[in-house]
Amino acid sequence: MTKERNSKGKELEDMTITSPRTAEEPGPKSRPERPENEEERSSYVLTILSLVLLLAGIALDFFDAEWFSGYLRLAVFGIAYLLVGGKVIKHAATNIVKGEVFNEFFLMSIATIGAFYIGEYAEGVAVMLFYVIGEHFQEAAVARSRKSIKALIDNRPEEVGLIRNGQVVIVDPKEVEIGEIIQVKSGEKVALDGIILNEGSSFNTAALTGESKPDTKGKGETVLAGMINLEKLIEIEVTSRYEDSALSKILKLVEEASGRKAKTQKFITKFAKIYTPIVVFFAIGLALLPYFIVETYIFEDWLYRALVFLVISCPCALVISIPLGYFGGIGAASRNGLLFKGSNFLDLITEVDTVVMDKTGTLTEGVFKVQEVKVEGIPQDQFLALTAALESKSTHPIASAVVEHAGEAYKQLEVQEVAEIAGHGLKGTVDGKELLVGNAKLLQKFNVSFDPKIEEIVETIVVVAIDQQYAGYITIADAIKEDAAVAIAQLREFGVTSIVMLSGDKDSIVQKVAGQLKIDQAYGGLLPQDKVSKVEELKKQGRKVAFVGDGINDAPVITLADVGMAMGALGSDAAIETADVVIQNDQPSQIATAIKIGKKTRQIVWQNIILAFGVKALVLILGAFGLASLWEAVFADVGVAFLAILNAVRLQKIKF
Template identity: 45%
Template sequence: MQDALNEIEGVKAELNFAAGTLILEIQESSMEEFVIKRILQLEPEVQIVSTEEATEEENEEGRGRELIKKITLSGFFFVTGLIIDYYFFPGVRNAGAVTSGFWIVFFPYLVAYIISGHDVLEGAVKGIRRLDFFSENFLMSIATIGAFLIGEFPEAAGVMLFFKVGEYFEDRAVGHSRRSIKSLLKIRADYANLYRDGESIQVSPRDVKVGDIILIKPGERVPLDGEVIQGETTADTSALTGESVPRRLGVGDTVLSGMVNQGGVILVRVSRAYEQSTVSRILELVERAASEKAQTERFITRFSRVYTPVVVSLAIAMAVLPPLLYHTKLFIPLFSHVQTYQEWIYRSLVFLVISCPCALVLSIPVAFFGGIGAASRRGVLFKGANHLEAFRKVHTVVFDKTGTLTEGVFKVVDIKPFNGFTSDELLRLAALSEAHSNHPIAKSILDAYGGSIDEGSIQSYEEIPSYGVRVIADGREIVAGNDRILHLDENNIQHDNCVTEGTVVHVALDKRYAGYIVLSDVIREDAAKT
């Protein structure tokens, strides 16, 4: 289908093996109807949807159940045929169609063959209409129908049945990999809160235009790229950057679709349409990943165009030449027994079945896609098969630590008190100052403290973006944050050590430096240690 559509001027067709779709780019909208008719001529069962209507959900489970149903029914009739053939009417197939036993044996094999192989036969007929005589469907059909004609019913039905079993396992492998890849990037927001006249309305992100204002509540995923025009918050950017430390956002800062709002309510002016947003471009990259064929895949595709005609030619020669040569006096001494057409036609049919190129042509894409899926289950996303193939030449790997070699979860690893404060006092002051914060670092400090916090003792709480927090508790001022908060004009807290490397929380009580707390990310259990 891809080749046939690419022959149409102004049409670009791209087969996406990963998504099981064919993506079309049509230069002129007036050609759409013609292209759709052409597609339905080639494959009447194809479902055509626009990108706006496309969803992430696929009917993979339904297809899997349908395949299992076909395999079960076909297998039942196939086993029934074997039992009748070898236990009740042994040898009746050699007696010919004149006996009733022949048809009793033939019927269950035929039913098994039709149930498991009707789609292969339909594909062969469609190929013949397109003058495509070298497809795997055509070769399978010739081989199995020929097996029926020479009385080898179990071989004919068995080939179709086991082909369907192989198709089921192939679908399972591809579907599992596809789901693994998509689960890695579940970053698309289902709705956007369009803000107009002081009210918000839930709409599809596709319906929001550049310049519109959207409202994003705590816990919601950012649906579109834009600029903060009101409010302050922290955002989880790990889905986009892998960075586990939330980013503080304020008026004038850029937000990207796929981030998760963790703090307050913000208003954002949209700067890019949905189709051009960060999340859409990432998802498009994933969808097109399997279309980037590796060099091995491209070679197999070219090779199969030569391989298939050669196999058919050899099969024909195998069926015809030995009997002909046997009847030539010059070659009779080369044969040990009488050479019949039935014997060599059977051998040529076997040769056709075992040489069918479908396994050869499909095995390489399935192997690459399975590799991409296996990597995605471990948190690694390859942009395409060509990148996966190139990976075998890599001799040095440089990792981003946070969220890759580590869990992306902070843990208190060191407490350094100063000016007479104890470690327990320092940790309690830090926990008290972070009691109203939903920042992951605050949660880590509260977890490390472990005790109960009397939130009623907190008279005021002020969050200073990009610095830290200032709290009044029991009439005393607690300041906690990075080193910069100690240097603010209103603070100017005296301290001897400006620790800025790593994740450090400095604490001061009534402008007296109490010390600092060091936090570190937790190393993944499966990360190799060197």
């Protein structure tokens, strides 16, 4: 399957540098609203004038005003028609010159001009007027969708406080280079990706993850553009330029996504090109063929039926509402912390029957944490303090996990004579006691006896001896994410028949995690090429596969899957770049949410298709037998289009 990928964020327009800001001045301004388009405004005015003239003409006809006849009547309805129909006729003529004859502009023009020809002025104006009103509703719905997505995601400030020569200078974020230091006050949005230089703060990360729960970041940790600083003044060393920030890339992905069409969209576009000329020839046949069949043939009557047929058969409802439905799906996904890189993936994810997941960083936190502490002959608090004091002299991730778990008590202990024994652990003196902290091989090396059953433990284990006596052990593992079990259950509810876990971790750990989460199949000790082979096997079996991963080693298999999904908060750039769907908050339960949004989007799109075809088919039959007028035709076309638009917009309000 050929997949379209996102490009780098584009350059944005330059902005001027302002003067230095004092502490009393407010933070970066919010992005101003764009003024209403003058062309749109004039179009609305012309539509209202046309409606007023149409209603006036209908009222005068109803009261049978004698003076309202002939050229005056034609002039009133003609002006009302041209106010709204002028652009439509112009579009039709322009397309004919280009060789694109059969489209909705052509159908509307022929039908309404024909109505004027047979003297049905009011109906001719009404058809064109309500068609244009329907177009206005469509434009408003699309504009609203775009605005809501942009407001949700485009949180980039226009100004940033840059520290230069000891002063804070207000500059455009695009002017800031990598390595420079910016200042972010409490309540301000972070403008650029970077690393915190001082003690840190709490942040609202909703723009990036969809989660409003505050996230605390400390010194040395990464913050991303779009986060809101909730507590205190911080300084950040910039690590990415403005156009390469995580938020800029997200916004670019959403902008590009609406251009990638789903199969249903492509089908309807092709269908309309074939369907429209067929409809025109049927209408011509309906107007002329009865001459050879019907005894009392009246051309004007059969032409009227043909015009009704043309108006009803206009594919506007389909052409308008289907793309809007998919755009609504992309917007709904964005609000839930999911980025679909195209509406085609909204369709594809509904077909997934097999979900394959990486373990570390996808189902587990990707961070070592203490799972269990077993102590013999010593209080646990003392055991942890002694062990953490020695481990604090190491930079190994396992040592860091022990230190973090132990609390602050170890800092009061004196550590001396620390020696690292490669592949075994640490030896040293803590508070006058000789400690051995490491794996079982370390204790064997120093002839310290211990319970041999500890070698059967699956997790990573830290064994401790104090003064040549075995004192206990600490198990350390990558903790399973809180929502991992819920994620697996939800996937089964949404029709996923097979859940597979692939990992580079040792197989014993992989199998234990799989058992805890009730995963169907699990494979450990895999290299990237092994993961690719496993997914290829599944695809050969005819499975529709979604793969979810986060590391650079997952990029090849993400590309191979029918739907590749990446964890966006902690995931590597390579995984995110190659993915079709990005989960911004790193929660595996979002996989099921993505499927749910895809299914709901498809449901609404097909509701619109069935509604449009059903109503049109009914009124087409009535029109062919002379039982439907142009007024019914207007409802069958513009009314159905309006209902379909409302249905599509509804998707943006649904809570998932």
